[in-house]
Amino acid sequence: xxxxxxxxxxxxxxxxxxxxxxxxxxxxxxxxxxxxxxxxxxxxxxxxxxxxxxxxxxxxxxxxxxxxxxxxxxxxxxxxxxxxxxxxxxxxxxxxxxxxxxxxxxxxxxxxxxxxxxxxxxxxxxxxxxxxxxxxxxxxxxxxxxxxxxxxxxxxxxxxxxxxxxxxxxxxxxxxxxxxxxxxxxxxxxxxxxxxxxxxxxxxxxxxxxxxxxxxxxxxxxxxxxxxxxxxxxxxxxxxxxxxxxxxxxxxxxxxxxxxxxxxxxxxxxxxxxxxxxxxxxxxxxxxxxxxxxxxxxxxxxxxxxxxxxxxxxxxxxxxxxxxxxxxxxxxxxxxxxxxxxxxxxxxxx
Amino acid sequence: xxxxxxxxxxxxxxxxxxxxxxxxxxxxxxxxxxxxxxxxxxxxxxxxxxxxxxxxxxxxxxxxxxxxxxxxxxxxxxxxxxxxxxxxxxxxxxxxx
Numbered sequence: 101x102x103x104x105x106x107x108x109x110x111x112x113x114x115x116x117x118x119x120x121x122x123x124x125x126x127x128x129x130x131x132x133x134x135x136x137x138x139x140x141x142x143x144x145x146x147x148x149x150x151x152x153x154x155x156x157x158x159x160x161x162x163x164x165x166x167x168x169x170x171x172x173x174x175x176x177x178x179x180x181x182x183x184x185x186x187x188x189x190x191x192x193x194x195x196x197x198x199x200x201x202x203x204x205x206x207x208x209x210x211x212x213x214x215x216x217x218x219x220x221x222x223x224x225x226x227x228x229x230x231x232x233x234x235x236x237x238x239x240x241x242x243x244x245x246x247x248x249x250x251x252x253x254x255x256x257x258x259x260x261x262x263x264x265x266x267x268x269x270x271x272x273x274x275x276x277x278x279x280x281x282x283x284x285x286x287x288x289x290x291x292x293x294x295x296x297x298x299x300x301x302x303x304x305x306x307x308x309x310x311x312x313x314x315x316x317x318x319x320x321x322x323x324x325x326x327x328x329x330x331x332x333x334x335x336x337x338x339x340x341x342x343x344x345x346x347x348x349x350x351x352x353x354x355x356x357x358x359x360x361x362x363x364x365x366x367x368x369x370x371x372x373x374x375x376x377x378x379x380x381x382x383x384x385x386x387x388x389x390x391x392x393x394x395x396x397x398x399x400x401x402x403x404x405x406x407x408x409x410x411x412x413x414x415x416x417x418x419x420x421x422x423x424x425x426x427x428x429x430x431x432x433x434x435x436x437x438x439x440x441x442x443x444x445x446x447x448x449x450x
Numbered sequence: 451x452x453x454x455x456x457x458x459x460x461x462x463x464x465x466x467x468x469x470x471x472x473x474x475x476x477x478x479x480x481x482x483x484x485x486x487x488x489x490x491x492x493x494x495x496x497x498x499x500x501x502x503x504x505x506x507x508x509x510x511x512x513x514x515x516x517x518x519x520x521x522x523x524x525x526x527x528x529x530x531x532x533x534x535x536x537x538x539x540x541x542x543x544x545x546x547x
Contacts, residue, residue, distance in 0.1 A: 190474055193482040308468045312478050362485060365477070365493060367465040377466060377498035 154278045161289035162280045170289060172236055176243035177288045183318035184372050185327065187381065188306070189334065190365045191234065191315045198360030202334070205352050206232060206317075209329040209344065217325065222392075226320050230330065234315045241310040243288075245297040248304060248373070252286035252293070305375035309367045322371060324393075327385040335366040335378075340386045451479050451529045452536035453489075458509035462494035463520070464502065472520045472528055473504045479529075510535055 154160060163170045180186070194202075210227035217225060280291045287293070304310075317330055328341060333352070336343035346353050369381040376384065387394055461477065463470035477493060485491060496502055504520040506528065514535060518528055 190478070192478045192480060195482050305466075308470065309465050311471050312474050359485060362491075363482070365474075365495065367495070368498075375466070375498075378495055379497050 159285050159287055159290070160278050160280045160282070161287070162291040162294040163289065165289065169239060172239045173243050173246075174289055176235065176240045177247055179316075179318055180244055180247040180370075183320055185319040185322045185384075186370045187317040187319075187327075187330065187334075188309050188367045188369060189232070189315045189317070190367055191313050192363045192365070194360050194363050195356075197356045198363070201351075201354060201357035202360045202364070203232060205349070205357055206230070206330060206333050208349065208351075209333045210326055213325050213329045224321065224323060226323060226326055229320045230317060230326060232315055232317045232334070234313070237310050237312065237314045240314070240316075241304070241307065242297065244304060244306065244310070245302075246288055246293050249299065249302050250288070250293045250296040306368065306370060309375075314367075315364075322384070322391070324385055324387040324391065327381070331366075331382065331385050334361065334364055336361075337382070340382060452533050452540065453480055453484065455511045455536045455539040456480075456484075456489055456508060456532070457511045458490040458492075458507075460490075460492045460494075460507040461505060462496060462502070463504035464496040464498065464500045466498045467504070469521050470504050472523060472525050473506055475525045476506060476528055508532055510539065512539060 158165065161170060163173075165171075207227070210230055214225045214227040283292065285292065317334070319326060319330075331337075332341040332343060335341070344352050351357070366378055366381070368378065369376045369384075371381070371384055389396065459477075459480065461473045463473040465474070473493075477491070480489070480491065481487075506518045506520050508516040508518070510516070516532065516535065518531060520528065523531075
């Protein structure tokens with residue numbers, strides 16, 4: 101059947117309009133030849149690499165890792181592990197201005213110590229690493245429990261991680277599930293760490309200190325010189341830890357700083373994992389000449405001991421010699437003795 | 451806690467004893483400008499080996515002295531005890547204008 105509406109053959113033609121914009125050349129997608137890049141040979145001979153269950157730097161943790169609490173816990177653990185000397189202060193309602201002044205004075209005093217050490221040719225300069233910081237007391241106590249009571253054995257986590265490009269796709273990787281229940285996870289926020297630390301029968305020495313408003317000063321090494329400088333700023337006491345003189349550092353004697361220091365109370369310290377009270381800490385701070393001074397003392401002591409040992413050993417032979425000599429002398433005397441007596445008798449007889 | 455009427459606070463405690471918590475909380479509750487307002491605050495920190503009980507001696511502006519045995523008291527009880535006299539002083543002040 102012919103179409104009802106007659107169409108002219110001219111109208112059936114498909115028209116292609118050439119709207120050529122002078123600045124833009126015209127391309128037709130339909131005219132382009134589609135070139136799909138061939139897959140690399142690696143992909144064709146290996147299968148798809150195994151699936152990463154979690155990023156290697158973010159193993160699943162017991163508490164949700166994104167909350168502030170968990171992050172602080174992690175931060176405090178690393179602080180406790182990396183600093184062998186931590187001073188613990190209570191701060192009673194310090195104002196921001198007072199904190200600012202105290203921080204400034206502490207930094208100045210520590211830099212002075214560093215300058216002295218650098219002048220003496222030492223390389224243990226810690227001034228920039230030592231700061232006073234306010235902590236969340238409960239979280240800090242919990243982190244301390246983990247650091248003290250949780251000693252993970254060698255972790256059984258796979259050394260080959262799926263997301264590592266070096267891992268062969270055929271590698272047999274144990275299925276580490278992205279759940280905190282997995283017992284192979286052994287990091288500080290893991291469930292194992294939580295269980296080890298939540299054993300209430302274990303008591304911390306520092307536990308009674310960790311309540312109320314607490315600030316800590318963490319030192320990256322047990323350095324008596326730096327400790328002395330910090331103590332003389334933060335809790336000055338007359339003979340060993342004098343506050344800087346008014347002439348030497350006038351900014352220390354500003355009312356803001358002085359008011360702040362009155363409100364700081366030193367409670368104790370943690371030195372090499374042991375709890376120290378105020379006096380013990382001052383004892384550590386008053387080691388003359390720092391660790392080098394201690395070493396010098398030890399060397400001196402050992403040398404004295406060596407001299408003593410040689411004296412003692414020599415003494416034995418010497419005393420033996422003397423006794424033998426003495427004995428010889430005595431025997432000679434005895435031999436001589438009767439003859440002399442005879443002489444005496446002879447003279448009497450005459 | 452009403453701290454307006456305190457003129458002197460003396461404490462001594464061993465921070466390594468769990469009983470010291472009350473004394474430390476009390477000190478933490480004093481306002482930041484307490485010293486500049488003329489309050490005398492003295493705290494003695496005892497050595498770790500000391501078995502002395504924590505003490506708190508408070509003096510009010512009217513001269514009344516209060517000595518509290520912190521070994522048996524909780525922080526709230528200490529506050530209630532101090533506030534009891536402070537409220538009397540506050541009422542007196544209010545009435546006298």
